[in-house]
Every structure is written in C-alpha cells, then in structure tokens.
Amino acid sequence: MVMTATAACVTCGNPLPEAVAGRRYCSNACRQRAYRERSSAREDSPHDSALPAPLDTFVGRREELASLARTETARLVSLVGPAGAGKTRLAVQHVARRADQTWWAALAPVSDAVQAVYTAVGAHPLPNRSVRDAVVAEIEQHRRPLLVLDNCEHLLADVADVVSELLASCPRLRVLVTSREPLRLAGEQVFAVGELELPPAEADVTEALRYDSVVLFRDRAVSVDRSFEVDATNVADVVAVCRSLDGMPLAIELAARRITVLSPADILARLGDRLALLTGGPRAAEDRHRTLRTAIGWSYDLLSEEEQAASRRLAVLGVPFDLGVASAVCGVADALELLTGLEQKSLLVVDRVGGHTTFRQLESVRLYCHERAIAHADISLVADRVVEWVCSVVEPEISSFFPSPPVVLRLDRNVGLLALAVKRTAETGDWSRHALAIVAMAWTSTPHGPRGATTELLHQALSRPMPQAYRSVLAVLAAMHHRVRGGWHVTRRFAEESLAIERADARRPGTTARALEVLASAEAHTGGPELAWRLFDEAAALLRESDDKLARAILLNSYGWTLVQHGFPDRAAPLVHEALTLTRLIGLPHMLNPVLHTAGAITLARNSFAEAVDLFRESLEVGSEHPVDQYYDLEGLALGLVGVGSDDERALSLLVSAAAVRTRYDFRAEPYWQALLDEARAVCRERIAAGRLRAAESTGERMSLAQAISYALTARPNAEADGLVSARELHVATLVAEGLTNRQIGQRLGISPHTVARHVTHARSKLGLRSRAQLAVWAGRQTP
Template sequence: MLPAELTPFLGRRKEAPEVRRLLESSRLLTLTGPGGIGKTRLALHTARKRHRAFPGGVWYVDLSTLTDPSLLPQTVSAAMGLPDMSTTSRTETPIDYLAGRQGLLVLDNCEHLVDGCAHLARTLLRASEGLRILATSRQPLGLEGEQIFQVPPLTVPLEPSAGEPAEVLARYESVSLFVSRAQAVFPEFHLDADKCPSVARLCRDLEGIPLAIELAAVRMRSLSVEQIVARLDDRFKLLTIGHRGHDTRQTSLTAMVEWSYDLLDPLDRTLWARLTVFAGSFDLAAAEAVCCDDDLPAEELLDRLHSLVEKSIVIRDDDSTGVRYCMLDTLRQFGRGRLGESGELETVRARHRDWCGALASQATTGWAESEQRHWSRRLKSERHNIRAAIEYCLTTPNEAISGLHLAADLWPFWLVHAVSEGRCQVERLLAALPGGAEADAARVRGLWLAGWLAFYQGDLEATRLHGQESRALAERLGDDRSRAYATYVLGLSAVCDHDYPRARSLLSTARDHHEVTGDLPGRWLATADLAGVLGALGEIDAGVELCDSVIEQCARRGARWNQSYLLWILADLRRLQGDLDEATRLLKEILDINRDFEDPTVIGACLESLSWLATRRKDAGSVAWLLGAAHATWGKAGISLLGYATWGAEHDNACDYARESLGETAFEEAYQRGARMTPTATIDRILAKPTKALPREPRVRANTEELTPRELEIAELITEGLTNKKIAQRLIIAQRTAEGHVERILRKLGCTSRAQVAAWWTSRTAS
C-alpha cells in the first residue's frame, strides 16, 4: 500500500513522464540525488500514476529507520502484508508471494543499506519475471541492468527576473511549491509584484531543493519573505522547523545533510570538507592540488571523488574545458562548517589561493602562444574560484600582495571576460596593500592594470593618473615590464586626448620596452594601437604595413585573440582608405574568431565599425540594429570606447543618419531588436550566408503564414541567441517540447540552421 499524499504533488513536468517511461523499459530503476531533492515524492507519484499497470500489487517500503540489513527481507514481507514465516531464508516468503505476479516494489531510502538492498533486489528480480523495482537512494545500487535517473532540483527563475510578472514567475516549479506551501501556513500570502523579487531570490538561493523550499515556507508563520531571504546566509539555523510526525531528517536541513555525512567513511568526509573551498566548479587536477596531503594521499583522490559523486554529494558538471565537478551550495555550506571545525580551513584556503596563482601564471605564459583559446575558456570556467582566491587575499592579513600579483597575472582574463570586475578587484587590492618594498613590487603592477581597465570603461582621468603613478614607480624600482605596460596605458590616454604625436611616441616606446622584455602579447597590443595612431596622423599606408607584419607573426604562433585585435585596427584603417568591402571582410573574420573568445570589447567594436560602414552604404536599417547590438554588448560588460580617437564622432554620425532616414519610431524599434540579440546571435546573423530559404523568397513568405503564435515566439528567441534549453526555461516548457518547435520552424521555413531563422526573423520584422 502506498502512503497517502498529505500535500499536492507540484512540478516535475519534465521528470515525471521521463521516470514513467524509464519504468516501462527497466526492471530496476533507481532515482538518485542529494537529500531533500524530492526522490521519494517523485517515486510515490510515479507509483500512483502507474499502479494500474501492476495488477499483482504495488508495495512501498520505507527503509530510513532500518539499520540492520539482515532485516530487509522481513521488512519487505511486512510491507506486502505477509507473515514472517521463515527463520532460515528470509527471502523465501516474498519470493513465493511474487511468483507469477506483475508487481511494483518501491524501496525508499536505500543509501545506508546499499549492499543489502542490491542483494535483495537481485534475488527478487531473478525469482519473479513480472516484478519491477523502483528505488530511491543517494547512490546507485550498482546492479547489472540498473537504470539510473538523477533527480534534478526544481526549476528556478533565471537571473535577473525582476521584470517577470507574478503569473510568469509562478510557472517555475520552485516558486509554485513555495507559494503553495506558504499559503498552507499563512493563507493571506499571495504572490504579487512586490513579493516577486524576494520569492525569486529565495528560490534561486535555495537552488530549487524542494525540502529547503518547504522548510522556508513553514517560516512564513512568523517571518515575511524578505526576512527569510535576509537570513538565508545562515540557512542551517533558519530551516530547522517542520511538522510533527515527519521523519526528523525531513524537518531539519541540518539533519538531512548530516544523514548523508554520517554515511561516509572518514576520508570521504575529509574530501567533502576540503572541496568546499572551491567556488563554482573544479576539475580533478585542481582537487588534487588543493585537497591532497599526508592525511588524504593523491592516490586516494580519484576513488574518494568517485564515491562522493556516487553518493550525490558532488555532481559532475562538464563544460567546454572538460570534465568538471560541483556541489550544491547547501552541501558546500555544511562541509565548510566541518572544515572550520577541523581547524584546516585557513590551510586549505591558502592552498586554493596558491593553486589559483599557479593557474594565473600558466595562463600568462600560454597567452603568447596558440593556447589563447584554451586559457580564455579555462579562466572563464574558473571565474568563481578566482573571486574566492582574491577574497581570501583581501580578508586575510598580509595577503593583499599575493592577491595583487594574482590579479596582474590574470590581465588577459579581465580584458576578455570581466573588465568591470577586474578593475574593482584590483582597486580593492591596491587599497589593502601595506607599505614597504615588497608591496611596491605588487603596487606597480596593479596600477597599470587598473589604468588599463579604466580605459576600457571610458574613465580617462583614472587611466591617466594610474598610468603616470605606475610608470614613475616602475622607473624607481627598475621594473622594465611594468614600465612597458604603464607607458602603453599612457599612450592609450593620449589617443583619447587626440594628442596623436604624443601617443605615437608613447606607444613606440612601449613597443620597444616589450621587445626588450620579450613580452610578445604586450608588443602586439602596442603595435596595433600604434598603427591606429598612424592612421589618425594620415599615415594610413604605414599603419597598414605595420599591422600586416605583426598579424602574420600572430597567425604563425596561433595567437588568435591578438590577431583579432590587430585585424580590428586594420579594418579601421581600410575604412579610412575607403575600401569598405575589405573592411567588412576583416570585421567578419574578427567576429568569427570571437566565437571562441566571446570578447565583448572586440565584438562591440566590430558592430560599431560595421554600423559606420552601413552608414557609408546608406543602409539605415542595418545601422540601427547594429548600433543597438553594439550598445548592448558593451553596456552589459561595462565598456565604453567612444572616447578613443574619432570613434565618438563616427558613432554620432551613424546615429544621426539612421534616425533621420528611418524616423524616430522605426529607428527605436530596429535599435531595440539589435539590443535584444545576444552576441552569438548577432554574429550568426552577420556571418550567415544568403540562401533560398531566406524570407525574400516567395516560398518562404508563404510558409511563414503557417507558423503558429508559439512558433513565432520561439523564432524570436532563436534570434536572441537562446539555446533550446534556454528557450524551455524562458517559456516554462519541457526542453523536448522546445526542440520539437524548433524542428518544425526549420522545416516550415525551409531553413537548415538557426542562423537562417535569425536572418529571416530580423528581415521580417524590419520589413
């Protein structure tokens, strides 16, 4: 007999059908996941929905309070309503009973009895062909033929979600659960516009874990949503209230996690605690560097990490850089507490900082070679770990020096992925530096980096001041590398001041300094901007020749990011020469390169430049959406380069032309279409090759009438660059449903790629 549901089953719109499907094709299905994720509710819901398929019976066995595995057969017999008739072979009675029956056995909470449950399941399945077993466990049973389903958290609102109305927010499973449970204890609660931001934040912070959300909802008896959110940093104290009569593990978040912790052996517990110094995700090599010592030997790491993955403490979370792992924040907080209690917290945090420092040093070295793409992606993957290491340096006495060296080594990361954050972190570290010669060696590097990043933000006064201070300090210290970068930053400042002769002198000097120190990426950057200054001085051919010579060198070494930077300057020189076709070709080449780097500075600059070329071609529609896309790309990254040379004037000229040609309303519509597109979608549209499937063809215009309103909505989201997964999240539908819509759109339009759909949509809305 299945226990009655005391509260409605909510959510799991995607998982519930999938589990039912898997149960139809598998004799043993195990739902895995961390405690509180909803394995039991999903299993019971599945059993209720499928009970008619099992005329022989459906039996539920809760093993949470059972500690002796030898009593498993007896416990199953009792659940089936059978007497314990055997004293020698306790599996005999259920085997006899199940013979010839088509039944479903639900074994709940198997994690602390895995071996016993595996033995019992194997015995029963072999003895009864009509039996199926649905198990829940924090780790698989490990049987041949076992089908494993990892139960994910409930869907949570994407960030930012401030503008989503209540009816849209309520479609997220976590929000729906919270509202339902909150109204059960506080009937006056309603999700309105004022409460939406706090409810969305709560569900995100609790990571869609049903138990945590239900425990938070109980607090609505005495607290507002805003008060609950404010206390979530201490969630293990906050979420400790529940209902009498429930399993104690399900009424306290602490107890739920402690249950998992107590099931581990000592080395697994040690690894769990030490892994909590990682923020975001990590890979195997990082775990070994940070977590291993005499107490946890490196040769033990792989098996211990595998054990934590098996037990749903650690989650495999691959990305473009390879196999990575992560941990739910609730489990991380618990493990961090245990690490603090062990007295190892500061030691392991220091090792994490050292590992980040070594990674940054390797990245700086690799940036001069063909590894730029690898390091760009790798550092982006480690973004949260970089933040954690810098925070350690800021909050630990005498560590700001090492933090500033770490930040300076990471200059490629800041420039490509995090201009605003990089400047903020560097300036915090500069402010935290002590006095002394050792601090000055770090300060000189931080100053030129802060000035450089300020330039990308359009803060030219800070660029100038930081550059001057860094160069003076570099000369006093005899630091040639810092002198080169400080001089380069001052050269950029001079370009923005339109003092081109001074800019020429400074950038030439910086280039020579980089030559002496052997810093190829620095030399390539100084060369690019020097070529741009030559163009501003009217020496365009000389600038082109300078660019060409260095572009070839970058290409030989595989330094693609530097190559794209030089091509960007070269494209502008070609524009000044009046060769619009060549300038366009170069800008498209840069955009293609930046599919790998996703550098908003370079992408935004290319879009700006393309809008200027479209102005020359009298293509007002393209000018408007390109300007919108450029503004969005730079704006989201906190970048402003319109003070560079004459770029501001070119931008204003393009805006004025498009507004006058289109009219204010049409201009604003086209501009906003560009602003809504992601950089990836924008690049896809620009690089898409015209085909017969594009909307100018009569056949496609006829087919567009067949698109349903939902398909038109999804076509617009494709244009914005959303993946099928993101489309599903935005519209609160299953990913498989989104995939079906996309396939039908492609078929109806006669398109073969998402880029063609994007091009069709943009042309349709512009016409």
C-alpha cells in the same frame, strides 16, 4: 543473508513438530486456506501492499514519470538524488498499479536490510530453511512482483547483497530503489532525480506558473493559508525563492509553510540563514524531513571522514571549481575519486560546458557544510590553499609578454576564487603573494564584466613592498587599466615605471617588450608619436626572434591600431596583416577579435565599407567567448553600415547599445574613434525619420550586450515578409516598440498576456527575427 527460521505453519503459525520437518503446513485445512488466499491475491487487480499514502498533492515531474514508464522492462531501477529531491514521492507516484503485487520497504528507520525485506513481503518462515528461501518462495507466487526499497543509502552494501540475490533467484522480480547514491550493480539503471524546473528570473505570473517549482510553492503555501496566491506583486520574490533554493522540493515546501507569518519577500531576505528558517515540516513526516538541516545532515553523517573534510573545505569556496582546484583545496594529489564519491552520493553537481567539467554544491548543501567548516576551523586552511593554487598558476607566467591563453582560461573559469586569495593575502600581510593574486585578477577576462582588477586594488598593491619583477608586472597592468579608460598621462607614468625596472634587469625580453608597447601607445596620445614609433620598433625587435607568435601578434596589432588613429592606415596594413596571419596560425579564434577590429578600422579609413561590415561581423562571431569586449565591434559594424547606407536604424541601435556599455564600465573611446562615432550618429539622425529615429534609439537603450550582438548578426528581414504579418500582430509589435510588457499590451488590447506572447512569437517567426528587440526595430520602421 543466511538465517535459520523457526519451524511453524505458514498459515496459522502453530509450531511444526520435528516429525514433519520440511513441510509448510500443519494440516490440509491450512494448506487449502493458503491456496485460497494466494488465488485471491492474484485474481485481484493490481495490489499495492503497504504503499505510503501521501496526504498532499503530487506536483509536476511529468517528464520524469514518462521516462520512468519507459523503464518497465528494467529489473533494477535506482532513483538517485540529493536530500529533499522528492525521490520517495516520485517512487509512490510511479509504482501505483504497475505490478500484480507491490511490496514497499521503508529502510530509513531500520538497521537490518534482510529483516526489512522479509517483513515487507510478508514471508512465512520455512522449517529448516533460510530467510532468503522464505522471501523467494513468497515472491515466486506472483506473476509481476515489484519490490520497492526506499531510502537505502545507510545500508547500501547490505541492500546491494539482498537485491543481487533476489534478482538472481526470482526471474520475474523487478526492484525499484530510492537512495542518495546508486547500488552499483550490474544491470542497474540509475535515474537521477534533481531539482524542479526553474523559471527565468524575470518571469511574469503566467510564465512562472508553468514551472513545477513555482506551482509547488503555491500549493504548499495555500495548504497553510487559503488566501495566498502568486500575483504580480509577489511573483518576482516567489521565483527568486525557488531559484535560490535550487528548485529542491523539500526546501521549497518548508519555505512555503512559512507563508503564514512571512511574505515571499521576507522569506527571500532570510534565506541566507535558511538552515534555521526551513524547519517545521509536517508532524507526520520522518524526523529527517522535518527540517532542511536534518535532511542534509543525514547525508553528511553517512560520509567517510575524508569525504566529510572534502565537503567542508569545498563549501568554503562558494563558487564552482574544477578538479585541479579541488585537489589543491582538499590537500590531495588527485581529488578525482573524492569528487566521484561525493557526486554519486548526490552531494556534488557536475556541470559540463564547452568540453570542460566543473563541480558545485547545491547552495543549501554548501551552507550546511560551511557551518561544519567553521566548527572544524577549516576556513583559514582553505584560504591558504587557494592562495597557493593561485600563485602556482600565475608565478611561472610573470616573465612573459602575455600570459598563455590556457592560463588565462584557467583563471577565467575560477575567477570566483581570486577575490578570496586577494583578501587572505591582505589579511596576513603577505604582500608578495598579494601582488600575484592581484595579477591573476587583472589577467581575467570574464563574459560578465570588464576584465581585470579595479583601480583601487592596483594602486594599493603598488604601494606595498614586493619583488621588483612583480612590481613591473603590476605597473604595466595598471598602465593598461588606465589606457582603456583614456587616462593617457597616468598610463605613461606606470608604463615608464615598468620599463625602468625591466631595463635595469635586462633579462626578460617579453615583459620589456610589453612595457615598451604600452608606453608607445601612451606617447602616441600625449604628443610624442615619433617616439612612439621608435618604442614600437624596439619592442618588435625584442620579439622578432621569439617563438611567442601570440606576443608578436598582439604587439603588431597594437602598433597598427595606433598608426590608424594617427592617419597612417597604409603603414598599418602590413603589420595587421601579419598579426592576423599569426593569430589564425595559433588557432585561438577568440584572440582574433582585436586583430579583426583593427583590420576593419583600416578598411573604414580606406572607405571600403562593405569589406568593413564583413570584418566586424566576423569579429563579433569569433569573440563570443568574451562578449564584454565586443562593444568595439558593434561600433565598427555600425560605422560600416552607415558607410554603405543600407541599414541606418540598425546602425543607430548598435551605436546606442555600445555607448551604454562604455558608460557602464568607463571605457572611453580614443579621440580618433570617438570622432567617427559622433559623425555616424549625426548622419543617422539626418537620414532617419523622426518616428523611426526614436524607435531605433529606444531599442539600443533596452538591449543587453548579448541581445545587441545577436541583433547585429541577424540578417535584415526580407521586405516581402512584411505583408505576412496580420493587422493584430502589427499592432502588438507597435506596442512592443513603445516598450510595453506583454501584460501591459494585454490590458490595453483586452487580451491575455499569453495571447500577446503568441502574437509576438508568430510575428518574429514570419519575419525571421531572433528577439523582441528586433521586432521593436521592425515595428518602428513601419511608422510613417
């Protein structure tokens, strides 16, 4: 940053002769004039020099502005975020009237950071002195100077040097930087500027307009079409557009400008090609902010070749990924530094859930990088590397009774990659690795749907050539798939195929025991219970000397559950007790879920209903990681409640909700269990009054599985609290029980949806209820 300036008078600019070298003015008149100008600048109220003057409104960012206000004492603050996040607009809004002198340097169009700063502060050349000295001299004339350096990412190293020198030389100076990555200087406070807050997908108009993303869409749409408004007919589409665009301001603004020729529904339908759709920003905007493609391309072009390749290849995945997957896809031993660099450049988003870190690209960034991946022929390369990764995870586990929980968890977290591996191996005819990809899919247990591969995939895979060890695993997985759907004869056929392969090999006790376990349960339901007990005993003998406690626990639980169904709860009890002890010893709470269910079934068979309620409640609590498996526990809890006779309405709602899950995924109850469910529903219909009966059934029909679990675990409202609910709140709750929305209730009662929501919230709070569904059930109980 050393540069010699031409000797000239600071005030009039006339050359200074060498004889007066070291002086700043050619005369006393010029010196007095400069003094008056400086005094005037200091005496004026806060002065913003060359601040951008936006022509449209500033929307939202209330929390961000409040947080920035608390950084007043920080000498270096960097607003960092991805393309189109609104960093410049936020900086303009923040700096207004926060210093006695503010200088704004727009660096996007320049290539020399030193000269840009020199020009922005209006420094005058000093004879035989450096530009740095001139800038420092100008800054030091002010009590509270603020320098804003806007869009620094392409000059990062130079800007870091300039800022570091100026902060060291000017103790009163504060610097605000906007960039897509931080300067990484000592004392720098990095302020992340991300997406605008997004409303829930089902938000109505009133709720949606509480969110900045929707307000921004509305305001920019109105700026080009004064007749536009967010109403009941388009709110769902507007919300979906904002959510699809990740709440990024530039993308939302560009989408809203299309409202002159496209409806919100049309815009939403075209977002798959958003890089072509989102163009036509204001003419006054910088070129890189006039289209979404150029905004993202600006960031992409600043990456190193290695970072560009990583961005392209990760974009092919289309789903969140962890460090291991990223390393495999990028073809490096450890992608940590690559991912760190991309995150710092605002091209990756980091999510941390349950102590586990995953990464993802904003969808607009991903689509841009995916275009680049196609151009660089990266698609097949990435697919092959995903296949390699999947096989490396699965192959070491195929000789086990059950894959280790860490492997299952790893597959669960990367479940979105498995379909890519299945598709790629089918395209290339690599049937051995295709089988492993299907096995990986069958091992998953996601929170959002039924576990495993589809019937069609399993059957098609078994029709292909593959090693016998792979065929055995696929066959037993197919048997398990049909078992949960009540197809006992098909279950037996596939289990017999797997067992025949295992007996011929006789070297894999774990997979042999697994085939025996599945075959035993099938035999018990197809007329061969005595053979079933012998098969279970053979499997248990194979695992007796094994260190695999989880395998033994799973086997004993299956044995016990089958015994209970055939009328032998006392024989099942010690087996399930051992399974429960082993599972608790392993320390995997979510694996307790099926064992607690069997223990609860034993207590039901013994008419110990209160104990059954406690066991099924515990099972619901520990199984929350994979709630799709918990419909069984809802049913068990309902059976216990009916047995106790304490809460028939709740029991019926749970039975109806669980039945909906079974229907959705074609999970059929065993004949023994189904008979218990049918009997419980009949008892509820006899005990519950007609008005309350329909309310309980309606509640069960409307509840999602997650809501049903929450409802099951909520204590019954205290009867003493009923009197605290006002007449209007009771009326609103009754209408909630009828299935009306807040808007419909408001129309019927002549009040606003917001007021309805307030009544619902107050009623729930008074009654100690967690959800709207629980309020509906309570209201149903108030009906004579």
